[in-house]
Amino acid sequence: xxxxxxxxxxxxxxxxxxxxxxxxxxxxxxxxxxxxxxxxxxxxxxxxxxxxxxxxxxxxxxxxxxxxxxxxxxxxxxxxxxxxxxxxxxxxxxxxxxxxxxxxxxxxxxxxxxxxxxxxxxxxxxxxxxxxxxxxxxxxxxxxxxxxxxxxxxxxxxxxxxxxxxxxxxxxxxxxxxxxxxxxxxxxxxxxxxxxxxxxxxxxxxxxxxxxxxxxxxxxxxxxxxxxxxxxxxxxxxxxxxxxxxxxxxxxxxxxxxxxxxxxxxxxxxxxxxxxxxxxxxxxxxxxxxxxxxxxxxxxxxxxxxxxxxxxxxxxxxxxxxxxxxxxxxxxxxxxxxxxxxxxxxxxxxxxxxxxxxxxxxxxxxxxxxxxxxxxxxxxxxxxxxxxxxxxxxxxxxxxxxxxxxxxxxxxxxxxxxxxxxxxxxxxxxxxxxxxxxxxxxxxxxxxxxxxxxxxxxxxxxx
Amino acid sequence: xxxxxxxxxxxxxxxxxxxxxxxxxxxxxxxxxxxxxxxxxxxxxxxxxxxxxxxxxxxxxxxxxxxxxxxxxxxxxxxxxxxxxxxxxxxxxxxxxxxxxxxxxxxxxxxxxxxxxxxxxxxxxxxxxxxxxxxxxxxxxxxxxxxxxxxxxxxxxxxxxxxxxxxxxxxxxxxxxxxxxxxxxxxxxxxxxxxxxxxxxxxxxxxxxxxxxxxxxxxxxxxxxxxxxxxxxxxxxxxxxxxxxxxxxxxxxxxxxxxxxxxxxxxxxxxxxxxxxxxxxxxxxxxxxxxxxxx
Numbered sequence: 001x002x003x004x005x006x007x008x009x010x011x012x013x014x015x016x017x018x019x020x021x022x023x024x025x026x027x028x029x030x031x032x033x034x035x036x037x038x039x040x041x042x043x044x045x046x047x048x049x050x051x052x053x054x055x056x057x058x059x060x061x062x063x064x065x066x067x068x069x070x071x072x073x074x075x076x077x078x079x080x081x082x083x084x085x086x087x088x089x090x091x092x093x094x095x096x097x098x099x100x101x102x103x104x105x106x107x108x109x110x111x112x113x114x115x116x117x118x119x120x121x122x123x124x125x126x127x128x129x130x131x132x133x134x135x136x137x138x139x140x141x142x143x144x145x146x147x148x149x150x151x152x153x154x155x156x157x158x159x160x161x162x163x164x165x166x167x168x169x170x171x172x173x174x175x176x177x178x179x180x181x182x183x184x185x186x187x188x189x190x191x192x193x194x195x196x197x198x199x200x201x202x203x204x205x206x207x208x209x210x211x212x213x214x215x216x217x218x219x220x221x222x223x224x225x226x227x228x229x230x231x232x233x234x235x236x237x238x239x240x241x242x243x244x245x246x247x248x249x250x251x252x253x254x255x256x257x258x259x260x261x262x263x264x265x266x267x268x269x270x271x272x273x274x275x276x277x278x279x280x281x282x283x284x285x286x287x288x289x290x291x292x293x294x295x296x297x298x299x300x301x302x303x304x305x306x307x308x309x310x311x312x313x314x315x316x317x318x319x320x321x322x323x324x325x326x327x328x329x330x331x332x333x334x335x336x337x338x339x340x341x342x343x344x345x346x347x348x349x350x351x352x353x354x355x356x357x358x359x360x361x362x363x364x365x366x367x368x369x370x371x372x373x374x375x376x377x378x379x380x381x382x383x384x385x386x387x388x389x390x391x392x393x394x395x396x397x398x399x400x401x402x403x404x405x406x407x408x409x410x411x412x413x414x415x416x417x418x419x420x421x422x423x424x425x426x427x428x429x430x431x432x433x434x435x436x437x438x439x440x441x442x443x444x445x446x447x448x449x450x451x452x453x454x455x456x457x458x459x460x461x462x463x
Numbered sequence: 464x465x466x467x468x469x470x471x472x473x474x475x476x477x478x479x480x481x482x483x484x485x486x487x488x489x490x491x492x493x494x495x496x497x498x499x500x501x502x503x504x505x506x507x508x509x510x511x512x513x514x515x516x517x518x519x520x521x522x523x524x525x526x527x528x529x530x531x532x533x534x535x536x537x538x539x540x541x542x543x544x545x546x547x548x549x550x551x552x553x554x555x556x557x558x559x560x561x562x563x564x565x566x567x568x569x570x571x572x573x574x575x576x577x578x579x580x581x582x583x584x585x586x587x588x589x590x591x592x593x594x595x596x597x598x599x600x601x602x603x604x605x606x607x608x609x610x611x612x613x614x615x616x617x618x619x620x621x622x623x624x625x626x627x628x629x630x631x632x633x634x635x636x637x638x639x640x641x642x643x644x645x646x647x648x649x650x651x652x653x654x655x656x657x658x659x660x661x662x663x664x665x666x667x668x669x670x671x672x673x674x675x676x677x678x679x680x681x682x683x684x685x686x687x688x689x690x691x692x693x694x695x696x697x698x699x700x701x702x703x704x705x706x707x708x709x710x711x712x713x714x715x716x717x718x719x720x721x722x723x724x725x726x727x728x729x730x731x732x733x734x735x736x737x738x739x740x741x742x743x744x745x746x747x748x749x750x751x752x753x754x755x756x757x758x
Contacts, residue, residue: 169688171500171507171547179690209549211688215486237690241702248697248721250728257691265506265685273506273532274685275729348724395689397707 005108008037010115015328019299022183022268025325026090026115031071034119038066040104041111048101049113055444057081059098059113066116075124078117083152083447086125086191088440089118091181091289093319097440125194131201137161139457142227144212144398147175148439149233149430151195152446153453154204157231160454164204165227169211172264175235176431177439179264180256182293184300185322188263213397218405218426228461229425229453232413233446236392236431242285246342247388251277251350255286255294255389262297279303279385283353285339286389287311292322294387295331305331306381310338310358310371336360338371340378342386352380392436402426410435418452419445425460427453465499465548468521470540473609476528477577478537479513480545485520487512487550493584494556494679494711497524498687500547501535508532509684511581511656511710512551513610522550525580525609552687553710556585557677558654562592568651570596571643571674572618573636573665575657576603579610581679582656587617595619597648599639601661605630636661637668650674655714659723666714676714680705682725697721 002008011027012018018025029037041063049059057078065074078085094100094114102110141157143150146168157164172178174192186192200206210216212234221227239254241247258276261267265274282298284291287309298305307326309316312335316323327333336358343352357377360369394411406414406422412435413421413428421428429445431437457463469481487497496511514523528534539545558565570589574582579600589596598618602608603626615621623631624639632639636657644650653676655665662678669676684694687706694705699716703709 169549170686171549179686209547210486211549211552214551214688215490215549237688239690239692241692241695243702247702248695248718248725250725254692257685257693260685260691266504271504273504275506277728348721397688 002036002040004040005104007109007112008033008040010112015325015330018184019329022300024187025184028122029115029119031119031123034066034116035069037112037116038063041067042103044103048103049098049111052098052101053081054097054438054440055081055447057098057117062120063111063113063116066120071120071123072128075120075128078120081447082440082443083155084148084195084439084443085117086121086195087148087177087186088443089114089116089121090186090191091438092440093438095320125191131198133201133203134158135161136163136203137463138163139461140165140227141453141457142167142221142225142230143233144218144230145169145175145233145235145430145432146173146196146206147177147233147235147430147442149235149432149442149446149449150175150231151199152443153231153233153429153450154446155199155202156447156450157453158199158202158204160450162453162457166204166206167210167212167216168206168208170264171208173206173208175233179260180290180293182259182263182297183268184296185293211397213401218398218402218423222425228457229427231446231449231453232398232421232426232428232432233430233442234395234398234432235442236412236436237395238393239388240391240393241388242339242390244339244341246344246350249342249344249350250348251279251384252342252386252388253277255284255290255387256392258294258387259290259297262301268297268301276301277385281383282306282385282387283308283339283381283383284387284389285309286391287316287318288389288391289318289322291389292318292326294389296322296326296329298385298387299329299331303385306334306383307331308334308337308339308353308355308381310336311368312336312360315360315368334381336371338373339386343380350384350386352382353386354378354380392431394432394435418456419449420452420456425456464544464546467539467541467543467545468519473525474606476537477525477607477609479523479525479580480536480539481514481521481523482545482548483520484522484548484550487522487548488515488517488520491515491522491551492555492559493588494559494581495551495553496681496687496710497522497548497550498552498684499524499536499545499549501532501539502546505535505546506532507547507685507687508536509552509681509687509706511578511679511681512584513580514584514587522548525577527577549687553706554708556588556654557711558585558652559588565652566592566594568594569649570594571640571648571650571653572596572598573640573653573655573657573661574598574600575636575655575661576601576607577609578657578679579608579614582654583610583614583617585654586614590617597643597650598622599624599636599643601625601636601639601657603627635664637664640665640668640672644672652677653714654678659719659726662714662717663719663723666717666719670715677711678714678717679710680712680717680722681710682722683728
């Protein structure tokens with residue numbers, strides 16, 4: 001008999017081994033393990049887990065299908081509300097969403113909903129039939145950006161019969177799924193490429209190397225290129241720096257740059273044409289998922305890595321799993337520390353980071369306790385590389401080049417409840433609207449926008 | 464994939480490629496750049512647009528072999544394909560964006576070496592719009608001069624300087640600027656594009672001569688759309704991204720010393736990769752890296 005209060009453990013690569021490679025850390029459930037885990041579900045009448053899910057996936061219902069060996073049915077149930085189950089099963093912060101509400105969690109461990117979702121999705125990617133090309137109604141809709149919001153929107157639009165073109169600025173499709181999230185957390189060939197290939201088979205037209213706002217404007221898409229509506233899912237791609245002294249030194253990178261070099265350009269591979277710094281000692285500034293991804297990438301590239309975060313362990317915004325994985329892989333956490341200056345040698349290379357100790361005061365507007373500097377507590381951490389992972393903001397390329405598109409003070413696009421921007425026929429969703437958030441929220445926004453675009457076009461074109 | 468319509472050897476190490484790129488050709492203006500990848504595993508290389516033809520839907524770039532990636536690129540011939548070609552990136556030249564202001568002004572362009580290529584479309588654009596500018600082209604020696612005939616056709620006066628005196632005036636571009644000013648030439652604006660060190664000294668000089676100066680920065684970058692922040696340049700104490708805020712900046716405000724240091728970050732890596740690419744299996748050390756017999 002299994003202990004029903006505990007999760008069925010999920011196999012992972014050994015920390016010592018995986019700290020030396022870029023293969024996926026979590027190996028996922030086998031069918032047997034998934035079924036066992038599924039038997040732990042109480043199938044609550046009033047399932048709180050569903051309320052905890054940003055897109056309200058019918059969780060008990062898909063788990064029941066797993067229990068009954070109907071893995072493809074389980075997948076279809078998830079697909080009703082989520083376009084990217086294999087991805088969300090891997091990168092959603094389940095512990096603060098569905099799993100945080102699980103009744104099992106009161107006297108034991110919550111059901112491992114994320115890993116069950118991932119299991120169904122992986123099973124389906126292997127065993128489903130190839131999608132068929134959809135019939136189109138000839139009405140053209142443009143999707144700008146091929147990240148989670150854009151992919152979700154494109155997927156739903158093609159199912160509704162629209163002729164969909166996805167424009168991507170980079171040379172690969174997937175947005176943050178490709179340039180941001182490392183291979184060891186989200187395999188690109190096995191998962192992301194397949195999701196995109198499936199959309200292509202359905203008839204979505206993917207166009208790379210087009211920077212909307214530069215190569216073509218939104219106004220031109222609507223007036224010259226024949227699109228009846230546009231969805232903007234361009235994410236929050238602009239890195240933030242701290243504005244401390246020494247940020248211009250060689251060896252200071254934005255997490256975006258570091259991760260893009262490694263993930264998108266494959267700089268972690270031995271024969272890569274794109275270089276990445278071979279660091280001995282790295283300081284990563286920040287405590288979110290991007291900070292963890294940067295730290296764990298640097299570990300795999302052979303460095304000793306310190307995460308410097310100005311609040312405490314409790315306040316780390318990263319997923320628990322990432323924090324635990326980072327620790328197991330040898331990442332050192334310098335908590336309640338904040339950089340005040342980056343130090344350089346005579347050649348302009350980073351040689352250390354001067355940090356100040358912090359303590360936590362009263363909660364601030366975000367509800368988290370405000371960090372306060374302890375005067376005179378500065379000390380130096382030696383380092384040859386500093387990675388800034390302190391958040392990103394929206395890229396103004398589109399808002400600056402489109403007439404009638406309004407943004408807030410953070411350059412995020414303003415939208416109404418239908419996700420229509422201040423420009424008629426132009427919709428937006430995901431990080432471009434909210435500022436940096438999660439894959440699932442972006443995916444959910446893409447789906448929601450599709451419904452609005454459909455209504456808008458039906459009204460406008462009288463169909 | 465993007466077809467190469469023509470390839471022209473300008474010097475031993477410098478090649479001009481004309482590429483079929485409809486999206487870019489439709490929108491680009493002088494001053495903007497593109498990012499290219501030669502192959503599926505290639506690196507993203509930023510290159511300034513040297514010419515374009517909207518009817519032919521082509522964009523030209525000039526490539527100087529400095530590393531493995533540019534070596535690969537320079538070997539491509541007519542009919543070959545480039546894997547990725549994206550743009551136009553960055554802002555068009557200020558003299559074009561604000562042409563009303565510059566229409567009747569006396570303009571001086573200063574080009575260094577291979578960067579004659581990005582200067583050419585600006586001078587050509589001005590010529591087509593009724594303003595003929597003076598141009599100084601500087602190079603180490605006469606074999607490194609490019610596009611002089613083309614430039615001659617669109618410039619008011621073309622002054623050529625070589626460091627070794629093998630062609631034109633023997634000396635640096637700054638000396639040429641000085642002598643022109645002494646001869647009584649008056650310039651309302653200087654546009655200098657070339658190696659960072661050249662732009663630094665031109666800017667230092669024009670500051671003393673009170674000639675407003677625009678420089679075009681070409682730092683290390685990855686995406687070219689504002690995402691990576693690798694291309695940050697300090698201008699007037701503020702951090703700017705060359706890819707979205709530039710590439711042109713006020714030469715009297717740019718921190719050139721920092722820019723020069725930042726450019727060295729991957730230099731050794733690039734050099735090693737180039738040696739490997741060029742020497743292939745015949746490489747047996749000497750790069751100080753592979754541990755071969757000559758190391």
